Amino acid sequence: MATVRLSFSPAPVHVRTARLVGVAVARRAGVAEELLDEVRLAIGEACTRAVALHNQYGLAELVTVEMSDSDAYTVRVVDHAPIEASIGLAKLPPDELAAETLTDEDLTTGVGFALLAGFVDDLQVRPVEDGAGTEVRMVWPVQRR
Amino acid sequence: MELSLATRTVDEHTVLEVGGEVDVYTAPRLRERLVELVDSGARNVVVDLGGVEFLDSTGLGVLVGAMKRLRVANGKFGLVCSKEALLKIFRITALDQVFPIYPTIEAATQDSDGSGSNS
Numbered sequence: 001m002a003t004v005r006l007s008f009s010p011a012p013v014h015v016r017t018a019r020l021v022g023v024a025v026a027r028r029a030g031v032a033e034e035l036l037d038e039v040r041l042a043i044g045e046a047c048t049r050a051v052a053l054h055n056q057y058g059l060a061e062l063v064t065v066e067m068s069d070s071d072a073y074t075v076r077v078v079d080h081a082p083i084e085a086s087i088g089l090a091k092l093p094p095d096e097l098a099a100e101t102l103t104d105e106d107l108t109t110g111v112g113f114a115l116l117a118g119f120v121d122d123l124q125v126r127p128v129e130d131g132a133g134t135e136v137r138m139v140w141p142v143q144r145r
Numbered sequence: 146m147e148l149s150l151a152t153r154t155v156d157e158h159t160v161l162e163v164g165g166e167v168d169v170y171t172a173p174r175l176r177e178r179l180v181e182l183v184d185s186g187a188r189n190v191v192v193d194l195g196g197v198e199f200l201d202s203t204g205l206g207v208l209v210g211a212m213k214r215l216r217v218a219n220g221k222f223g224l225v226c227s228k229e230a231l232l233k234i235f236r237i238t239a240l241d242q243v244f245p246i247y248p249t250i251e252a253a254t255q256d257s258d259g260s261g262s263n264s
Contacts, residue, residue: 012170019199037230044201048169094242100213104206111238112202118237 007062010054015047018065022075029069030142038119039073039140045112046077046136052109053081072122073140080133147171149196150178156254159187164196167204175204179211188220191253200231205240212244221245223253223261 004025008014022043023036031039043065050063064078092110096102116123122139148171149164159182167175182190192208194200212222223245226232235241245261247253 012168015169016166040199041201041234044168044199048201048203051169092239094239097238097240098209098213098243104210107209108202108206111205111240114238115202115234 004067006065006067008065010051010059010061010063012048012051014063015044015051018047019044022065022067025067025069026073026140029067029073030144031073031140032143035140039075042116042119042138043075043077045115046075046138049109049112049136050077050079050081052105053079057081069142071142073142075138077136077138078128078133080128080131082132083127083134148174150175152178152182155191155250158189158191158254160191160193160250160254162193162196164198166199167197167207168199168201169203172201172203172207176207176210179207180214183211183214183218183220188215188218189254190215190220191223191225191247191250193225193250194231195225195227197228197231200234202238205234205238209240209243223247223256225250225253 004021006018006021008018019040023040026036026039047063047065054061054063059080061080066076068074092107092114097107116136120138124137126135126137127133128135147165148167151162153160153162161178161182163175165171179190190211208224215222225247226235227248232241235244235246245256247256247261
């Protein structure tokens with residue numbers, strides 16, 4: 001079992017680094033080449049969500065991304081925002097997406113969740129075991145070489 | 146690859162060519178340019194995503210914001226996109242039902258009713 005753990009301060013500029021590392025580890029773990037774009041997008045969305053929550057709640061703590069390839073390729077993105085921040089995650093219907101009443105933040109959150117749910121077959125959003133925060137857990141199959 | 150932005154005029158349409166990665170870090174620059182275009186009087190805006198290698202929810206939010214801004218100003222907004230990876234993103238988020246999406250700039254600038262090729 002190989003595990004790579006990356007922690008970064010909640011700044012948008014670091015999300016790209018997390019994507020690059022996440023895809024590099026996925027490739028090495030044996031995730032199919034045709035899934036790598038989806039891995040890249042999903043890790044980016046999960047990290048973007050975590051960074052947005054930390055900024056929203058004024059949290060300077062690090063966002064953590066943990067990648068493991070024991071049986072499948074598992075990525076955990078952990079934030080430290082209050083759990084209620086994760087309540088209400090839902091895909092928005094088309095007629096609401098362009099509604100004037102929808103804020104940019106809510107639109108981005110809804111679209112981000114739609115992308116996560118659409119691209120990751122095995123997706124869980126759950127509270128962390130210790131303290132405040134949520135964990136976005138994503139799993140992709142690997143091809144053993 | 147860093148975000149690249151270039152503007153040109155085609156048949157009375159303002160075409161914004163976007164290249165590179167549009168994400169939570171670079172999307173503010175795209176938003177800024179689109180706001181500048183609308184504020185400077187552009188009313189038929191086409192965003193060409195042909196050079197885009199990565200697009201996330203923040204970038205999609207910026208595009209929706211530009212479309213709303215133009216709608217208020219009685220303008221038109223369209224996207225040019227033929228990459229399957231990006232089109233899948235629009236389908237998954239249902240934004241293919243919100244944006245007029247065209248396969249080429251010619252199709253975007255010649256569509257008089259702004260309905261897009263996806264409708």
